[in-house]
Amino acid sequence: MEQSWLIRDARIADAGRLRELGVAGWETTYAGFLRPENRRAYLAGPFWSVERLRALIAAHDCSTLVAETNDHVAGLLTLEPHPSGAIELTRFYVDPDERGRGLGAALWRHALAGRDAGDTPTILVNVFGDNHDGRRFYERLGFTLCEETTTTVGDQTVYDVWYRLVIDA
16 A cells, blocks of 8 residues: 655755755765765765755746655655756655655656646656666666766766656657
């Protein structure tokens, strides 16, 4: 039986909690292949800053959704315009204590249901190649691998992949 969550648009007041979820996600998901100093340096940068998260929540061309359980934000998802004209899924994190219960899939279904008919049909997501759980999750959602590359995090070069999902109109 699937648990139910309240899925809603994020509020400016949620930004601090969204950062906490991002930090928890990075520390639990990437610890096996990103050194601690590189995780800390990235998390201290602009991508996970409360100011950046507030700006995303307020932006009209972005979508920031949260999932609540027991009045506690337990998951987040952000969609932003990509320079290619596609939409990029830039952040998708679930509280480590809530993983494996269907919250991520429910959040994703809600995000897709909220799309307008005129939205671009292509969604991209960038995943560390060594994030095997994340890759399997996106593949279950229907994303297909479209590019393999590397990226730099701190002083590490890591395997990096891009996935694409084309949504039928």
